[in-house]
Structure formats: structure tokens, C-alpha cells
Amino acid sequence: xxxxxxxxxxxxxxxxxxxxxxxxxxxxxxxxxxxxxxxxxxxxxxxxxxxxxxxxxxxxxxxxxxxxxxxxxxxxxxxxxxxxxxxxxxxxxxxxxxxxxxxxxxxxxxxxxxxxxxxxxxxxxxxxxxxxxxxxxxxxxxxxxxxxxxxxxxxxxxxxxxxxxxxxxxxxxxxxxxxxxxxxxxxxxxxxxxxxxxxxxxxxxxxxxxxxxxxxxxxxxxxxxxxxxxxxxxxxxxxxxxxxxxxxxxxxxxxxxxxxxxxxxxxxxxxxxxxxxxxxxxxxxxxxxxxxxxxxxxxxxxxxxxxxxxxxxxxx
Amino acid sequence: xxxxxxxxxxxxxxxxxxxxxxxxxxxxxxxxxxxxxxxxxxxxxxxxxxxxxxxxxxxxxxxxxxxxxxxxxxxxxxxxxxxxxxxxxxxxxxxxxxxxxxxxxxxxxxxxxxxxxxxxxxxxxxxxxxxxxxxxxxxxxxxxxxxxxxxxxxxxxxxxxxxxxxxxxxxxxxxxxxxxxxxxxxxxxxxxxxxxxxxxxxxxxxxxxxxxxxxxxxxxxxxxxxxxxxxxxxxxxxxxxxxxxxxxxxxxxxxxxxxxxxxxxxxxxxxxxxxxxxxxxxxxxxxxxxxxxxxxxxxxxxxxxxxxxxxxxxxxxxxxxxxx
Numbered sequence: 001x002x003x004x005x006x007x008x009x010x011x012x013x014x015x016x017x018x019x020x021x022x023x024x025x026x027x028x029x030x031x032x033x034x035x036x037x038x039x040x041x042x043x044x045x046x047x048x049x050x051x052x053x054x055x056x057x058x059x060x061x062x063x064x065x066x067x068x069x070x071x072x073x074x075x076x077x078x079x080x081x082x083x084x085x086x087x088x089x090x091x092x093x094x095x096x097x098x099x100x101x102x103x104x105x106x107x108x109x110x111x112x113x114x115x116x117x118x119x120x121x122x123x124x125x126x127x128x129x130x131x132x133x134x135x136x137x138x139x140x141x142x143x144x145x146x147x148x149x150x151x152x153x154x155x156x157x158x159x160x161x162x163x164x165x166x167x168x169x170x171x172x173x174x175x176x177x178x179x180x181x182x183x184x185x186x187x188x189x190x191x192x193x194x195x196x197x198x199x200x201x202x203x204x205x206x207x208x209x210x211x212x213x214x215x216x217x218x219x220x221x222x223x224x225x226x227x228x229x230x231x232x233x234x235x236x237x238x239x240x241x242x243x244x245x246x247x248x249x250x251x252x253x254x255x256x257x258x259x260x261x262x263x264x265x266x267x268x269x270x271x272x273x274x275x276x277x278x279x280x281x282x283x284x285x286x287x288x289x290x291x292x293x294x295x296x297x298x299x300x301x302x303x304x305x306x307x308x309x310x311x312x313x314x315x316x
Numbered sequence: 317x318x319x320x321x322x323x324x325x326x327x328x329x330x331x332x333x334x335x336x337x338x339x340x341x342x343x344x345x346x347x348x349x350x351x352x353x354x355x356x357x358x359x360x361x362x363x364x365x366x367x368x369x370x371x372x373x374x375x376x377x378x379x380x381x382x383x384x385x386x387x388x389x390x391x392x393x394x395x396x397x398x399x400x401x402x403x404x405x406x407x408x409x410x411x412x413x414x415x416x417x418x419x420x421x422x423x424x425x426x427x428x429x430x431x432x433x434x435x436x437x438x439x440x441x442x443x444x445x446x447x448x449x450x451x452x453x454x455x456x457x458x459x460x461x462x463x464x465x466x467x468x469x470x471x472x473x474x475x476x477x478x479x480x481x482x483x484x485x486x487x488x489x490x491x492x493x494x495x496x497x498x499x500x501x502x503x504x505x506x507x508x509x510x511x512x513x514x515x516x517x518x519x520x521x522x523x524x525x526x527x528x529x530x531x532x533x534x535x536x537x538x539x540x541x542x543x544x545x546x547x548x549x550x551x552x553x554x555x556x557x558x559x560x561x562x563x564x565x566x567x568x569x570x571x572x573x574x575x576x577x578x579x580x581x582x583x584x585x586x587x588x589x590x591x592x593x594x595x596x597x598x599x600x601x602x603x604x605x606x607x608x609x610x611x612x613x614x615x616x617x618x619x620x621x622x623x624x625x626x627x628x629x630x631x632x633x634x635x636x637x638x639x640x
Contacts, residue, residue: 061466062459063638081466090463096456100331113322113464153460 006074008161008192009036009059014068016054016216028054030216031068036194036209041187043207043224044196047304051216052196053093056165060090073161086114089154090163095146099139103130103149106138111156124152128182144175151182162186165196180206200297212303219303227299236272238264238279239288246284253278265292319470323478332447337486340440344433344490348497351429355420357505366411373409383407420502423513426520431584433494434487434524438531438580441483442552445535448479450545459639468635476536476627483532487525495521516586523583527619534623537630569594572608576622582615 016029029051036042046052057063059070061078070077075084097106107121125134128148133141141149147167154162164183168176184206187193197203203210204224211221220227240246243264250257255275256267269275276286327333358366373379386393386403394402452458452475465471495517502509539548555576563574572578572592582588589609597604 057638060463062462064636078466085463085466088463092459092463094456096458096460098326098329098451098455098457101329105329109322109326110460110464112325113319113461115318157464 006038007035007071008038008073009034009194010071011035011055011059012069014055014058014070015066016051016058016063017066027216029058029065032213032216032218034211034218035221036192036211038192039187039190040208041183041193041195041206043203043210044194044213045200045203045210045300046198046213048198050198050213050304052198052213053165054216055213056090056092056163056194056196060088060092060163061085062092086157087160088163089157089159089161090165091147091150091154091167092163092165094169095150095153097138097146097149097153099137101138102135103138103141103145104134106149107134107153107156110153114157116156120156120158124155127155128152129178142175143170144172144178147171147175147179151179159191162191162193163196164193166198167195168197168199168202176202200300204297212300214304220299235292236266236269236275237288237290237292238266238275238286240264240279240284240286242284245282246279249279249282249284250275263288319465319474320477323474324482327448327478327482330448330451332451333444333482336440336444336447340437340486340490343436343440344494347429347433347436348494351425351498352420352501355418357419358415358417362415363411366414369414370409370411379407420498420505420507422498422502422507422509422517425498426513426517427585430495430517430520430524431581434491434520434527434584435580437487437490438524438528441487441528441532442535443549444483444486445479445532445537446539446545446548449475449536449539450548453539453543454545456640462639469631472540472631472634475540476533479536480529480533484525484529487528491521491524491528520584520586527580527583530619530623534626537623537626540634541626541630564593566594569596570608573610573614573618576618578610579615579618582610582612583619587611587615 011032011034014029014032014034016027018026018028020026032051032055034044034055044052044055054063058065059072059077061081064078072081072084073087077084097103101109104121104125107124108118111118111121122131125131128151130145130148130152133145138146138149151164151167154164167183168179171179180202183193183195187206187208195203195207207224209221209223210227212219212227237260238246238250239262243259243262247257247259247264250264250266253274255269258265258267266275272289272291276289279286383403386407387400390398390400390402394406452461461471462468499509499514535548538551539545542548542551560575560577563571566574568574570592571594572590575590578588578590587610589607591606592608593606595604595606595608597606
């Protein structure tokens, strides 16, 4: 969780438009106000093409915003980017290194560019579990090793902020698990991590807080539990011996009832005790009564569907 | 300096760059070797063989008949005023006619092979600059580098200086090596070289090294602008294939001055005199010279401005454009 109220990333009205080759305007990021608190792992969640990578690229000075203001670690960027980049590590999309160089050679060149000694290269390689493989050519690395090397590169600077854009893309399950563990450990070790992802489970497993974007706009932001709580639909799962009889009783009470295996999911009851009372009156006794918690997936789907509908309405 | 050291390390670590430099060294050595072979001293055996061929011609009745006809009427052979001695001088074969070889002449080499070597090295250094920049774009490592040093102009300049130094050092070593080998060979063959020829060779080499280093830098800047090795090579190929022909069609008096090739030769040869078909000769003119002189200064100005414009546009575009 955030260590304090400071923001490590802040954007105000950040906007980016592209022109296609045919001259058509495409809005990639639409007046985005993003605030990432210091400490922990912050998810940056959105479907593919929602503007996550463009936002990250603007923050890192790789793309110029059309409008808006940005701050990294409290400094306005891109003006003060040279001052803050020493404290920021980033992997944008796929790892990008010189294929014919060894993993170590690639890191050494980057380290020397910022005056980091060779020992830091060894430490970073060890941190990501690449010790012993560093003398192999980068082009011979597996996807997982490439991702690890990219993360090792970010660690060379001992960053306060790590920005990782879809770091588990294309990895096998073991690789995904390793990278997620590494991210979690980094977050717990005092580094603020911005994890951009379109994978809901990843964000829910790894992140303390999350910002959700769709069509270049911020849809929701906050602690994962809070967001899930806000969007919670009032549903109760009811387990009884005779679900058919119970379903008839509850429908007579004008609640929406759906079957979930041998259990029932009841929607519309103000209080859970209303359900037990109604069933007990017909000699049906409840053996399970559980509030159905919304997960991040349902929150995400609801928000992004709303955003798509809104975008379609605006364009029509 | 730190960035420059990194870029120099990156440059010499590129396999394509190493291969091109080795290729340049090999070709330079081949040209030097073939020049020395073609001018090798005549052996006693070769001389005896040539003299035998002379004797064979002299002994032929047809030749003796032609010679005596000439001696009886030399003016019929060589025009009014010709003497009998002209017949012997022009018709009697000599052994060197059958040796087909001239001694090593550094002045002659400076105007011919020396220029060729420099042009070849410069062309290869353009490819070095191109592939060095192109690899950063092709692999996507440019964005990674900018995450470590976001001051784009610094990155651009460090890479450019690395190419300039790298290409300059390679060209200096190869050109010096070429002339040292030729000079030592001439010395060992007892061929004297005038001090002014030596000076001309030194200055032509200095200009050649500058051309190669500038060529490398130009190739780099153009590729940073186009962001693709193939794009730059295609542009150079298009120029090689038809650029000069298109320039010749420019409806400007003295359009030959716009030709990069002529300006390169003007730079290397301390000025050139070229035929320019865009110079129109009118019937009213008593005399008309369609040749045009492009001086060393003209060549230097042209190439300098071309390089400077490419550098400025490349750096400014790199500073502004989004990096993928």
C-alpha cells in the first residue's frame, strides 16, 4: 500500500492524437488524469488499444503529448526528464536489446551510459535469476529470459519507480509466476511499480491499487478492494436442500433468482435475513448464505463496456 | 564522454561494422597488391623474351619491305617534313612494346588508383554509419537507450561522433597503409618520388580521410532521419542508378556543379574540369567551351553544405519525433 500521500506519477488532461496515413485523426489518450501513489504495486488496467502504452511512452519521453501536463516523482516531464530518469526504470512493450550482443554486454553498455559500475550489472543479473546465462547471446534467450533481462536493465539504476508494460506477455505459466513474484517483491521492497496490463487476474493478484482506462479515458481509480466494493452487485448465494421449492418461494417474493448448480443466486433482496425469513416460513431451511462479491473482472467489464458505449454514442 | 565511450564500444561490437571494415581492408590490400603486381620490375627472362619477339619482327620480310618503303619516302608515312629517322623511331619495335608494363609512378597512382581507394573506403564508411544507426531502429534498442539517457540530442551527437571517429580512424589507417606500401615499394625499386608529389599524396590522403569520415557521418545522419538502413541504401542506390542523369536534365546553366560525383572528385583531385552539356553554345559565339571547372573550394563548399543540412535536419527530426 502507498507509504504516504505523495504521487509518483500524475497526469492532468493528458491528450495524444495521431494522424493516420490517410489523414484521419485518432485519439489515443483522451484528457487523462492519472494519479499513482508512492509505494506498492499500482495496476494500469485497460483493454488492448485503450491507451496504456501511449500514456507510458509519453511519461518516459518517447512520445510527445498533444496536450496536458505530466509529473514523474514530483518533477514536470518531459522538461525535467533527465533529472528523474536516473530514478525510473521502465520496460515498454517487448524487451528491446541488440540481438547479437550477450545479455551481459547489453546491460554493461546501458550501465556505462549512466555511469553505473560493472558490479551493479552482476547484482541486477543475480536479482532476476540470470546469473550463469549472461554470456549467451540475447537472440538465443527465451521470452522469459528476455523479460528478465529487461527487468534487470531497469534495476541497474536502483529505481524508485518501475514502469512495466505488459511484462508477462507471451510467457509460459512458470515465467508468468516468476515475473509476478518478482514484481510483488519489488513492490514490497520499497519500489513503486506501475504495472500496465490487460490481464485482470494479474492486476488483482499483484496490485494494491489500480487505475482502469478505456478508450484513452480514466474510468476508475483506487484501491483494488474499494473498487470491487463500489461496484458490488447485491447478490446472495443461497444453499438449500430443495432448490426448486426454494426458487419458487423466492420468486413469489419478487426477487430475481438464478440457479448456480445446486445453489441459488438471489438478487434484489435488501437484507439477507429477508431471504431466510421467507424460506423458513415455508419450512425450507438455509444451509448456506453467502454474499456474492464482485471481482475485478466484473468491475472491469462493466466499466469498459460503459466506456465503449459512451464512445460509440459520442462518435455517432 | 561517457556516452561517446559507450557508443564507440557499441560501434566496434557490431558484427556488420567489423565485417565491413575487414572488407575495406581486404579490398585496399587487393588494390595495392594489384598495383604493385602490374608495375613490377621486368625480369631478365621477360626482357630476353621481349627482345626475341623484336628480333622475330625485324627478321620478317614484310617488315623490312615496309621499313625501306618508309625510308624512301617518309613524308608519305608521316606527313610533310618527315625524316628518314622517323621511320626507324616509329616503325621499329622495342622490347618495352612487348612488356605491357610501366614502372610504379606515385604521381600517376595519386590521380588514379589512390582516388579509387579513397572513394571505395568512403562508400564503405557510409554503409558503416548506416548500419550502425539502422540496427538501433531495427532492434528497437533506441527506445531502451533513451530510457537511460533521455537527452536525445546528446544521444544523437554521441552516436554521430562515434561514427565520425570510427570511420576517420579506419580510413586513416587504410589510406596510410596503402600509400606506405606503395611508397616503400617504389623506394625498394629505386624509383625516386619528388617531394611535391609526396606532399600532394599527403594532402589528398587527408582530404580522403575527411571524405570517408564525413561520408560515415552522413550515412548515419540520413539513417537516423529515415530510421531504416534499407531506406538509406535505397536512396543511395537510386542516386547511383539515375541521380546523375536526372541532375543533367536540370535546366540550369552549369548544372554539373550540382553533381555530387564531380564535387567529390573536385575535393579529392584538388579541382576538376568536366564537360557540361547544360552550357549552351550559340552560333553567334566565336568560341564556346562546354567544359566547366569545379575547384577544390567549390567541392568543399558543396559537400560541406550537403552534410551540414543532413545533420541539422536529422538531429532536429530525431529530437521531435516519437520513438517507437
